[in-house]
Amino acid sequence: MIAMPLETTLHYHPDLVRHAVICFWRRSTGRRTLLVSAALAIWFGVLVARGDRSWQIGVTGAAVAISLLVCATVYVVHYRNAMGKLRDMGGTPEATLRADEHSFTLASAAGLATLPWSSVKEVWQFERVWLLLFSPAQFSTLPVADLSPEMQALIGASVRGTGGKVHRL
Structure with missing residues (x-):
């Protein structure tokens, strides 16, 4: 049958949509990427404090910047897309x-x-x-x-x- x-x-409503995007972001990229970025940032700080000017500092700094940029981009892209769809739904x-x-x-x-x-x-x-x-x-x-x-x-x-x-x- x-x-x-x-x-x-x-x-x-906007609060619900924002919450959904935050949930998606946290589950897909959030914590793990932020922890790796924090560890890389600490290592970058250690290298700078030691006066290191080798290729390692450039690679580490670039990795920190890229990982933070990816985190921010994932959130912003999904947030803008979700809010746009909410607006498309009308009043x-x-x-x-x-x-x-x-x-x-x-x-x-x-x-x-x-x-x-x-x-x-x-x-x-x-x-x-x-x-x-x-x-x-x-x-x-x-x-x-x-x-x-x-x-x-x-x-x-x-x-x-x-x-x-x-x-x-």
Whole structure:
């Protein structure tokens, strides 16, 4: 027997979108890259304090700068993209999520997309938002407050059923 599709209205606001981007950034690049950058910065400081003028100081300084630039760029690019999509949703930023065991549809003033669950590679479940990841750098945000327990169960089972991973974070 085929179950009836589930449907819910998703409500978005700038704070929620900003939170989703921060969650994505922390999980994808944040802590690890910042720790490596801090270690490199300390080593750079040691080299400078010792008066070292070898190639090591140039390479270390460049590595620190590049890693910090990458961290900042990942955040800024995703933040600007997400806020742009929020603006595209119009005055009342809402979307409709309709899902069954085979696919899901997201519809808003910005557009409509129907995708099979196999397109979702991972679900990152945070307290306030779930992120559906389609690639390492592309995701959709689902506000948890708008997801019924049945919808949450359907999403988790459907993603796992097509080989995707679900991470409770």
